[in-house]
Amino acid sequence: MSLQMVSTVSNSSLLQPGFSLLNFDGHVFFFGQKGWPKRSCPTGVFLLDIKQNELKMKPVFFSKDSCYLPPLRYPALCTLRSDARADEYQYIIHGGKTPNNDLSDKIYCISLVSKTSKKMTFQCIEKDLGGDVPEARYGHTINVVHSRGKSMSVLFGGRSYTPLAQRTTETWNSVVDCLPSVFLIDFEFGCCTSYVLPELQDGLSFHVSIAKDDTIYILGGHSLQNNTRSPNLYKLRIDLPLGSPAVTCTILPGGISVSSAIVTQISDTEFFLVGGYLSDNQKRLACNTIVLEDNKIEIVECVGPEWTPDIKHCRMWFGCDMGKGSVLLGIPVANKQIIPDANYFYILRCKGAEEDKEEEVITQTCSQTSSEDPGDSTPFEDSEEFCFSAEANSFDADDADTYNEDDEEDESETGYWITCCAGCNIDINTWVPFYSTELNKPAMILCSSGAGHWVHAQCMDLSETMLLRLSEANVKYFCNKHIDLNKGLQTPQKAACLKKPPMKPLRKKKTMKLSTSAKKSFLRRLFE
Numbered sequence: 001m002s003l004q005m006v007s008t009v010s011n012s013s014l015l016q017p018g019f020s021l022l023n024f025d026g027h028v029f030f031f032g033q034k035g036w037p038k039r040s041c042p043t044g045v046f047l048l049d050i051k052q053n054e055l056k057m058k059p060v061f062f063s064k065d066s067c068y069l070p071p072l073r074y075p076a077l078c079t080l081r082s083d084a085r086a087d088e089y090q091y092i093i094h095g096g097k098t099p100n101n102d103l104s105d106k107i108y109c110i111s112l113v114s115k116t117s118k119k120m121t122f123q124c125i126e127k128d129l130g131g132d133v134p135e136a137r138y139g140h141t142i143n144v145v146h147s148r149g150k151s152m153s154v155l156f157g158g159r160s161y162t163p164l165a166q167r168t169t170e171t172w173n174s175v176v177d178c179l180p181s182v183f184l185i186d187f188e189f190g191c192c193t194s195y196v197l198p199e200l201q202d203g204l205s206f207h208v209s210i211a212k213d214d215t216i217y218i219l220g221g222h223s224l225q226n227n228t229r230s231p232n233l234y235k236l237r238i239d240l241p242l243g244s245p246a247v248t249c250t251i252l253p254g255g256i257s258v259s260s261a262i263v264t265q266i267s268d269t270e271f272f273l274v275g276g277y278l279s280d281n282q283k284r285l286a287c288n289t290i291v292l293e294d295n296k297i298e299i300v301e302c303v304g305p306e307w308t309p310d311i312k313h314c315r316m317w318f319g320c321d322m323g324k325g326s327v328l329l330g331i332p333v334a335n336k337q338i339i340p341d342a343n344y345f346y347i348l349r350c351k352g353a354e355e356d357k358e359e360e361v362i363t364q365t366c367s368q369t370s371s372e373d374p375g376d377s378t379p380f381e382d383s384e385e386f387c388f389s390a391e392a393n394s395f396d397a398d399d400a401d402t403y404n405e406d407d408e409e410d411e412s413e414t415g416y417w418i419t420c421c422a423g424c425n426i427d428i429n430t431w432v433p434f435y436s437t438e439l440n441k442p443a444m445i446l447c448s449s450g451a452g453h454w455v456h457a458q459c460m461d462l463s464e465t466m467l468l469r470l471s472e473a474n475v476k477y478f479c480n481k482h483i484d485l486n487k488g489l490q491t492p493q494k495a496a497c498l499k500k501p502p503m504k505p506l507r508k509k510k511t512m513k514l515s516t517s518a519k520k521s522f523l524r525r526l527f528e
Contacts, residue, residue, distance in 0.1 A: 003305040006328075006345045008055045014046075015330065015343065017318040018073030021048070022091050024112040027120070028322070029060060032073045036099050039441060042417050042428060044071040045122065055345060063113055064427050066124040068418070072096025072104055076142035076155060078211075080109070080187065083146070092144075092153060092187075095137045101173075103136035103160060109187075127187065132194035134183050135160055139205035142185075147214035147240035153185040154216055154238060157204045159224065177203025177224045182236065184245055199249040204230060206260045210271060212292045214238050219299075220276070222259040229278070231257040233297070254299050258284050262329075264321040264350060269293050272350040274304070274327055275319060283317060287350075305348055310334075325350040416441040420455040421481060434458045435467065443467060449482035 019032035022045075030046045037044035041059030049056040062069075075096030081089040090111035096104050107127045114121040140158025144151055159175045161167075167174075180200040184193045207221025207230070218234040233255035239246040261276030261284070271290040278284045287304040290297065311317065311331055319329035326349050333342040417428040426442050435443050435457070443457040445467070457467050460480055470477055 001303070001305050002349045003308070004053065004347050004349075005308075006050060006053050006055050006347055008345065012055060012057065012345070013342065014057070015345075016073075017316075017330075018097070019320070020072075020075060020077045020093070021320050021322075022077075022110065023323065025115065027115075029120075030057065031071070031093075032075065032096070033071045034073075034099070035071070037071060039416075043122070044069065047120065050347075053347075060120045060122060061428060063121055063123045066122065067108070067126045069093075069108055069110070069124045070098050070104070072098065074138035075104070076140045076158070078142050078144055078153070080144055080151070080153065082151070092142060094134070094142055094155065095140060095158065097138050103138060105134065105136035107185075127190065129185065129190050129192050131192040132183065133192050134194075135178065137178050140178070141207065141209040141218075143209050143211035143216050145211055145214050145216060145238045145240075147238060150240040152238060152240055152245065153187065154211075154236065155183040155185060156180075156209070156218065156236075157207055157221065159203075159205045175224065177205065179203060182247055182249075184238065184247070193245070195247045197247065197249040199234065199251055202226060202230070208258075208261050208263055208273070210263060210290065210292070214240070215295065217292075217297050219273075220256055220258040220261060229257040229259050231255045233299075235297070252297070254297075256288065256299065260318075262319050262321060262327055263290070264323065264325055264327050266325045266350065272325060272327075273299075274348065274350070275317060275329070281315065283314075285312070308346075310344060311346070319348075322347065416444065418454070420444075420453075421459055421479065424456065424459050426456050426459065435464050437464075437468075445470060445477055447479040447482060448476040449478055453479075455479045 014033035014035070015030070016034040019030060022029040022031055028048045030048045031044065033044055033046075043060060043062045045060045045062075047058040047060055049058055072093065073096055076092075076094045078092055079089045080092050090109050092107065092109060094107045098104060107129060108124055109127055110122055110124045112120065113123045134155055137158035137160045140156060142153055142155045144153050157180070158178045160178050162171055162174045162176055179196075180203050181194045181196055182200070184195070186192075202223045202225060204218070204221030204223060208219040210217045210219075214237060216236040216238070218236065221230050222228075223230060233252040235250040235252055237248050237250075239248075256273075258276040258278060262274050264272050264274075266272055266289075269292050271292075273288040273290055276284045285304060285307060287302050289300050289302050291300075311329070314331045314334075317329060317331045319327055322328050326347055329346045329348055330343040331346075333344060417426065418424075420426070431442060437443060444454045445457050445460070445462070447453050447455055462470075
């Protein structure tokens with residue numbers, strides 16, 4: 001077992017407690033950044049490239065038919081396979097907190113659709129569910145069980161905001177434990193069913209859950225109602241016959257009173273437990289091995305690594321599983337006034353000495369990434385903890401694509417790569433500047449209909465002259481969808497009648513009449 005410090009090359013302030021890791025084809029991706037996505041990576045998903053003990057972040061892309069995925073922190077996450085032994089899989093993401101501290105009740109499926117040495121593209125789809133849909137929450141877990149040739153997702157635990165009817169001014173943003181119900185989610189038919197089990201009396205959050213075949217083991221966790229960390233070890237068994245599923249729960253001895261622990265898988269039956277908290281201000285420095293064999297679980301305390309003084313004396317720590325017995329740990333920098341949001345990162349390798357040497361050789365030649373079930377912790381100043389799952393391996397790409405947060409300005413939550421209308425053809429992967437004023441993002445204009453929404457000027461068929469005129473003039477603009485509605489709502493103003501002055505009659509010119517003798521006298525003088 002070894003502990004090695006990792007230096008951060010690119011800006012790593014986005015790596016804060018609550019993030020998650022995704023592993024596709026041995027490449028590990030970071031999800032759940034601090035704050036809203038920015039111009040350099042509008043998807044909010046990054047490749048974590050750890051090469052020669054240096055950590056870099058590289059942005060990835062979403063396909064054209066993908067939905068918007070907000071940066072969710074403290075979500076429940078796991079892999080979904082069609083079969084327990086299938087190679088292809090996708091990730092399920094449920095719940096979590098947005099940068100505005102809103103809780104999500106949506107569920108997403110994300111998969112890798114294309115991969116090159118320079119660019120990786122994901123597809124993200126939001127799933128619609130019916131039945132007993134779980135409420136918005138965070139700090140919970142989701143696992144997939146396999147029974148009788150069928151698969152089912154199991155969701156449990158978490159925290160949510162106090163119901164609206166029970167909120168007061170003082171407790172408006174207070175959180176409570178979710179009810180200890182077990183939710184079975186069938187993605188094939190899009191339905192949810194909740195089960196209330198007598199063995200589960202208190203709500204739990206930031207617990208550890210490990211699934212094998214048709215069984216899930218729940219270990220530790222924190223209860224807000226009792227302010228305790230459960231010493232119980234729960235065994236959930238889900239039987240999936242042709243009829244209704246059968247869910248049973250058994251309380252086993254030998255549990256650990258811990259929250260926000262991190263689990264990494266060493267082999268098919270062996271796991272390693274590290275980190276977490278024994279109380280609000282006491283970290284758990286001990287480590288355990290967990291063995292699942294013959295439908296039994298065995299938890300044994302083992303010798304931990306030689307923790308550095310920084311880790312021993314820090315108040316909080318967080319981390320996640322990197323796969324193959326490795327864990328990424330983070331602790332805050334002592335002096336936050338000098339470098340805000342800065343953290344130190346370490347890699348803990350839980351394997352034997354020979355395996356550690358072999359892995360070090362691999363690290364010298366390629367990028368280190370992550371794999372399998374991870375967990376996480378967070379500062380108790382905010383009464384938050386978390387756990388999540390991931391996998392990892394290695395990847396090497398051009399350093400020119402490294403993400404650097406200092407190179408850009410804040411873009412807020414709106415984003416330039418939204419689908420602004422039914423005929424929107426703006427794609428981040430294929431877009432090129434259309435107007436002379438555009439540089440690296442499409443021109444947008446605000447439609448004044450209702451609460452207002454942004455649309456792409458190119459999708460509205462606006463000429464550059466008209467776009468400049470609208471940007472300079474203080475007038476309301478309505479998009480193509482709402483222009484007719486706006487015209488119908490307008491009442492034409494009553495035109496005032498113009499009073500025309502009466503026309504004066506033209507005066508006739510006076511003519512002089514000459515007599516016959518006068519005419520003769522005039523002609524005589526004219527010819528003389």
